[in-house]
Amino acid sequence: MNRTMATDKNVRLGQPSEQTVLTITTTEMHTGGEPVRIIESGFPKPRGEIILDKIHDLRRNYDHLRKFVILEPHGHFDMYAVLLVPPDNPEADIGAIFLHNEGYSTMCGHACVALGRYAVDKGLIELNLHQESTTEVQVNIQVPCGLVKTFVSVQEDGDVIRTGRVRFESVPSFVVCHDVCVQVEGYGDCQIDVAYGGAFYAFVSSADLSVDLQSSPIAEIAKAATALKAAVSSAVSLHHPETPAFLYGIMVVDSRKAFAEDGVYHHTCIFADSETDRSPCGSGCTARAALMFQRGQLKLGQTCTFRSGVTGSEFQARVVNTSRVDLTDAVVVEVEGQGYYSGRNILTLEEGDSLGKEHRASLIFWLVSIKFNKVDNVLCILSTIQCVLSD
Numbered sequence: 001m002n003r004t005m006a007t008d009k010n011v012r013l014g015q016p017s018e019q020t021v022l023t024i025t026t027t028e029m030h031t032g033g034e035p036v037r038i039i040e041s042g043f044p045k046p047r048g049e050i051i052l053d054k055i056h057d058l059r060r061n062y063d064h065l066r067k068f069v070i071l072e073p074h075g076h077f078d079m080y081a082v083l084l085v086p087p088d089n090p091e092a093d094i095g096a097i098f099l100h101n102e103g104y105s106t107m108c109g110h111a112c113v114a115l116g117r118y119a120v121d122k123g124l125i126e127l128n129l130h131q132e133s134t135t136e137v138q139v140n141i142q143v144p145c146g147l148v149k150t151f152v153s154v155q156e157d158g159d160v161i162r163t164g165r166v167r168f169e170s171v172p173s174f175v176v177c178h179d180v181c182v183q184v185e186g187y188g189d190c191q192i193d194v195a196y197g198g199a200f201y202a203f204v205s206s207a208d209l210s211v212d213l214q215s216s217p218i219a220e221i222a223k224a225a226t227a228l229k230a231a232v233s234s235a236v237s238l239h240h241p242e243t244p245a246f247l248y249g250i251m252v253v254d255s256r257k258a259f260a261e262d263g264v265y266h267h268t269c270i271f272a273d274s275e276t277d278r279s280p281c282g283s284g285c286t287a288r289a290a291l292m293f294q295r296g297q298l299k300l301g302q303t304c305t306f307r308s309g310v311t312g313s314e315f316q317a318r319v320v321n322t323s324r325v326d327l328t329d330a331v332v333v334e335v336e337g338q339g340y341y342s343g344r345n346i347l348t349l350e351e352g353d354s355l356g357k358e359h360r361a362s363l364i365f366w367l368v369s370i371k372f373n374k375v376d377n378v379l380c381i382l383s384t385i386q387c388v389l390s391d
């Protein structure tokens with residue numbers, strides 16, 4: 001219908017917003033190439049006294065909104081998002097819940113790097129920049145695994161405060177086990193280490209999975225890591241006194257650079273449901289620093305660099321203190337990186353758009369993936385169909 005017809009018939013052109021039944025606005029950032037979709041409006045406030053209760057409420061009542069924000073057509077399989085919540089820890093400035101393609105994680109370093117900047121830029125914390133020497137602002141973020149202290153570089157540029165790099169001090173991290181042999185279907189025996197850096201990670205050499213971080217297609221690395229994750233999850237029992245204990249990710253360590261002479265260590269992180277981290281993975285780096293410290297490969301205060309096998313982006317990490325988690329020796333690790341703004345979004349759902357609604361898109365993903373992975377995703381397909389039907 002053109003403008004003349006609309007005028008002649010005394011009707012007006014429909015506005016997209018009139019058909020919209022759901023609107024969620026976001027600020028988009030990324031750290032080392034890994035997305036950080038910060039939800040700003042349109043999402044319900046999860047109920048619960050503590051952050052883990054809030055996650056429980058989200059999982060139970062609003063999981064369709066996680067899928068709406070993360071998966072296609074509004075997001076994609078490797079999307080990552082943050083929902084800010086009021087903290088229940090009096091030391092915290094803000095609280096954050098992390099959303100990914102499978103659910104909710106306990107820790108996310110790349111998101112903390114972005115969030116530190118965001119909190120300062122958005123005025124979410126009170127700034128005390130009166131002393132001329134102020135070059136860093138501290139933002140304490142309560143996340144599901146505990147309190148993460150971020151330190152945001154700030155610079156006065158005329159009357160504007162410019163934020164930049166962020167370092168964060170994570171919760172005490174520790175080694176669960178090392179040099180354990182697990183049998184992985186299709187890949188044979190793999191030697192793994194498991195460590196906690198706010199979330200649990202298993203470390204494996206790329207050679208054990210017969211992949212090359214530089215040349216293997218990422219789908220191949222993700223497939224191998226996913227097979228390993230299943231094997232480790234049933235072989236190694238995990239425990240943490242305060243946070244839910246589950247194997248969150250696999251860190252595939254570049255076997256050609258395991259003992260980096262230049263202080264740069266390469267790895268690729270596959271986490272949640274075969275999701276690929278574009279960044280070096282802040283919590284994975286934290287766990288790896290704990291492992292390296294225990295092995296004597298990293299000294300207290302010594303800085304090393306972790307490089308993502310996916311994008312080449314880097315985080316710096318150092319062990320800044322020793323600590324304990326229950327009776328286990330632990331370390332406090334600091335990780336540093338830079339997050340960037342990449343846009344703003346108004347995500348909408350139009351009336352009658354059943355595909356845009358949520359995870360129907362993931363059903364399509366699995367139907368496509370069956371083509372490549374033969375039938376090993378059959379269970380996932382069935383569970384997705386079940387989710388769709390139960391809506």
Ligand SMILES: O=C(O)[C@H]1NCC[C@@H]1O
Pocket residue numbers: 034080105107108109110111271277279280281282283284
């Ligand atoms: O940087 C991190 O810690 C995160 N990146 C995606 C997976 C982890 O949560």
